[in-house]
């Protein structure tokens with residue numbers, strides 16, 4: 028049976044452990060025959076990633092360190108990736124960071140430094156990654172980032188990350204326009220809440236899960252496999268006419284008013 032991503036080389040950024048959304052995405056991409064390159068931030072993540080890949084019999088084309096808060100690190104990572112792969116067809120940007128103090132309490136108390144840190148790692152990083160990836164995306168391709176409804180509406184405690192996600196979605200649209208002339212599409216998946224390492228940093232996260240189960244049109248939460256399949260669709264030629272889009276994978280939560 029032919030697979031949707033046969034012959035495509037895709038860079039996956041953001042696997043920290045088996046709960047990571049990027050791990051759900053990895054499984055969907057692998058299932059469709061993609062050749063995968065991974066970036067990790069810390070040695071701790073590298074050990075976990077290697078173990079996960081081994082256990083799941085996924086042979087990576089390359090694994091490379093990349094700190095997205097550092098332009099030199101992004102440049103070095105994509106130079107290595109490009110030199111090894113020649114051409115890349117897709118990038119999964121599944122990373123974000125905010126100091127814990129910005130993820131609870133009063134929004135107006137966010138410090139300048141806390142605001143900048145969240146913007147830097149969670150939003151600007153997409154622009155810097157797209158710039159470096161573009162050099163090797165010579166056959167066109169697709170870049171997909173991960174957002175959340177807190178970009179569009181106020182979600183209690185999501186605070187500084189809500190503003191970073193709003194900037195991320197706007198950056199995604201500007202990149203879609205800019206890179207479209209090179210045949211590169213740029214989209215976002217807006218996932219519902221998934222219990223991951225990062226999610227633990229958001230105060231009251233369990234309440235979000237229980238409210239979703241009660242009120243979402245599908246009356247349940249989503250999982251990272253569902254986010255993985257939607258991301259895979261956006262990386263595949265099935266979505267060849269789609270760019271600048273935010274695809275909600277949230278059991279319908281985003282359509283609710285009260």
Ligand SMILES: NC(=O)c1ccc[n+]([C@@H]2O[C@H](COP(=O)([O-])OP(=O)(O)OC[C@H]3O[C@@H](n4cnc5c(N)ncnc54)[C@H](O)[C@@H]3O)[C@@H](O)[C@H]2O)c1
Pocket residue numbers: 040041042043044046047048049067068069072093094095096120121122123124148173174175217218219220221222223224225226
């Ligand atoms: N979990 C959720 O409920 C949820 C919902 C919607 C969107 N998202 C988004 O999904 C993405 C992945 O998060 P997750 O929930 O899988 O959590 P996670 O903790 O598993 O993954 C976050 C990743 O970001 C990486 N990261 C942070 N700062 C970095 C830096 N400076 N350089 C390189 N990597 C860095 C971490 O190493 C980690 O791999 C994030 O953008 C997150 O905001 C999560």
